[in-house]
Amino acid sequence: MADSASGSAADKSVQVKLVLLGEAAVGKSSVVLRFVSNEFQPNKEPTIGAAFLTQKCRLEDRILRYEIWDTAGQERFHSLAPMYYRNAQAAVVVYDVTKASSLEKAKSWVKELQRQANPNIVIALAGNKVDLVQSSASSSSAASPPESEDEADDATATPGETPGAAGEPESLRQVPREEAQAYATEAGLLFFETSAKTGEGIVDIFTEIAKKIPIEHILASTRGNAGRPGAGGSRAEGTRQQAVNLEEDPNKAKDACNC
């Protein structure tokens, strides 16, 4: 219970529930792992239902405490997802830049979140495994066997599927940055291309989300509900207030995320 105690003691710490969604093997767990412990681990236990991790993130004088729910990607676990994204204030929808179908799945997640989740949820779209399509990676990926598990930013790649066997790395790219960016803009999402392997773009996701989240309201509602700090109650109220004033000083927060 140390966690929740510290949460209420430090008046300025804000708890943010964040859920990761996306097709199987796009690297959700790796993204989280990179963010939480700055590691990249090729072999991870699959997430049964969802894994739960926490990480703090400093933003100006505030401390955000991310509660991260890393969900299972297999299609049949889809019906369990609402259990994890309910009441979430933020979501990171991950796809694999080397796999076009994973963006389609990501879009369907975004649609679902926009319809079924907390109406003010901040959604970020992350195109992962960008290290595989960068020309700088060209020499290294050509030099090592493509099957090598720790070479690709993909803990779970099927050997035959691991790209890098032939041609220019850029040719592995199936989702052009511009296309995804355009979609994200249209759908009102934050957008990043990331690599859990190199760490590129990972922290940015969480920082930008932190800036966009109406912290004041979460804080206010938590304080207002101090008597009964029930998660459901406080979040519901936070939601209502956010609805009144959506764009409260989104630029006020400076990039101070210090994880």
Added chain:
Amino acid sequence: MSISTALRHFKEPTKEELTQIFFSLPPTSGVPKSDNSSDEDVEKMEINAVLSVGEAEDSYAGKLHIMPPYLAFSSLDRKSVRFTIPLSTIRRVERLNARAGVYALSLLTWHGMKIIVQLTSLRPTADLFCSLLRDALKVELQRGQMKLVKGFVKTCYSELLISETSNAGDNEHEDGSLITDEKSGSRQEVSYHGGLGLKFKFPGDPKKLREGSKIKLWTTYLKTHGRNLTLLRYPQCTRLVQVGLPNRLRGEMWETLSGSIYLRFANPGYYERLLEEHKGRTTTSTDDIEKDLHRSLPEYAGYQSEDGINALRRVLRAYSFMNPELGYCQAMNILAAAILIYMSEEQAFWLLEVLCGRLLPGYYAPSMHGTLLDQRVFESLVQRYLPIIHDHFQAVDVQLSVASLPWFLSLYINSMPMVFAFRIVDCFFCMGPKVLFQVGLAILKINGEQLLQIQDDGGFLNLMRDYFASLGESAHPSSSDPRARAITVFQELLLVSFREFSIITDEIILSERKRFRSEIIHSIESFARRGAVRNLRTLGRFNKEQAGLIYDALYKAMCIVPPPPATAPPPTLLTTADGHHEERPETRIGLRTFRYFLSEIATWARDDKIVMNGFQQRLDREVAEHEFIDRLFYFWDTGCHGALSFQDLVSGLDGVMFNDLMDNIEWFFNLHDKNKDGFLTKDEVLTLSETFLFIFRYEIGDAYLGAVSRFMTNAFEYGDALLPQPEQSKSKDSNTEPESPPPVSSNQPYLNLATFRMVVLAEEVLESFFETDLSESFKLEHLPEMDLPLANSGILGDLWSSIATDSNKKIFNMFTDEIGKTIGKHQARLPPSDIHPGLN
């Protein structure tokens, strides 16, 4: 997007099936039988009996069942004593010298054990039972099963244990490994099945686990109570399991206790053949399996080597080939990896079958309905037995499943340190699925005080994580009593599970599942429905609610005429990593299903009859069959799949339901213009007229018939007139293309849209048909809730649900019709027409 109606086909197990489940017998259908199906109609029977064996055990009254090819017994309380023995292991049956009124049989098993059963039913019943037993034994002899026993038992570790009894006990290290000069003599012929643990060590410290003394106790038990195929389960068996199985024996005991050993015995070579048959094949399941191979208990040494990974791959692949409908579900890799530590691939394969099929029904199915159902059941048990915790969770909006889902899905293996999880798995195989619930409740109860402090899902998970990490510690570290201090948190957990929650019986689980099943099915279905509507590429001009109604009609049609399973295109050797097969095969319906679908939506696509027979008035609906409906099917199949998806149906309906007069005329024209060249041929004009007649078939009076016949006359007149004639006759309309020769063959361009339109508009009836009636003949309506195949509990419910199948309803209807006819009250008439109410 795929749509599944699988849940609709669920049937509550019959009493007979429940008995089979209780005795861990393979289902009569299901796993393909290796050989003859001649024992399909073998007779089953149960009889009251008293079981005794030797001096060591008390006699137990109970029921003896003959369920060829098995003989099974359970004591009256259904838990103290039981056995399930393949008949082929029975080597001799003797009728014991009858004292007056005592009817007893002595059964000698393969392992030389003598089982005495005294049949306490009436004499004729006992005689009947004996003759059934005799016949069944004969069949087994003829099938050659008797001969297989010898080779089979050699694959069991217990045989080795017993054969070396006299000295083996002392020959064992404390960790259960044998002190042997391996290659010597007799050992060679004994090749028992073992798991990765033999090579990579078993998890846990063998000293701490007290392997040596456990092995000794089991050796004694197995010597006197039979083993593997002939194991008799007396109370001591359960007690020994509860203190933890010894590592070397664990695999065999798991398969014996779970009954998977019977499958392995009955299907020799099946596993290897299956792998051989599907060699090199890739499917969506095998792709998923590959992704998880390296993250299945990766901390265990065996899975850091190719040996372990390959074994895991083969077992999971084989299972997915045997049961393609289930395929592979994450968490199965954890189970398979766990059991492979203790058993061979073949053993693990069959145990996985028992796990997925019988012990954890529906857990890993594509809808995961079994998982959702048991989570609901667990929640209701928490509400009943731990109401304070339940209320607190409600108050702070914490969801039990965020923690408990993986408990059930991975048998606690993913939650607890392996040594402890395997102890729970031991009990699970021995005592059944209720163990999962008992342990779950005990975990919550033990942590009750802290649970009342948590405020959210995250806090709940953290608390559970800390608790599981502490299982090896002392439960009472500050107690002055050293014996109390020695009790670990884990021991306390088992104690609370089996003492305080022994009230959770199999019957409770079954009845709770029954109670919540329809709720779960409904929520899964409505979730799927929402998703299907949301994921449509385009709604056209429909709103979401209307699209939902189209989905309902589709769903109902699929229940009545199930389409072939949605499959990815057949794998070929050319399937490379890039030309990857479709990830999520889309559900598409064939023509037959489409007819049902359309009959729900289009008035002319069904033949309704109102039947009154004096007892009931009912609407009989038959699906119309007509060339026009088939034509529509192919018209809407824009992707040329030979089948229609939900999206095709929505787009198709969108193309007709919002049309005005001119749109409709064009739509109708295009529908009949097969080669889409902008002309109807003469034949197509005829077909089109037939379509009119089909649609108008229930219209009363001559108005429609007359209109159609005038339409035809006009069409041909104008068509002929507009043909470019050599002498260039007077034409009112210059809308014709020149270049066709004068004699009109049946498949030559003949009537264009403009002319067609003109001819149609000349007929008032047809004009009004295209103006409104055609679009209105498609109606999206709320369908009445479909009955789930299961009714609510209660005797009457069961009775009715068994009557209320569709075919029975038909029989009932026929029956009442017949009576109605004989008493002169039967009449059937058409319902009022929908096509053109105005005209009637």
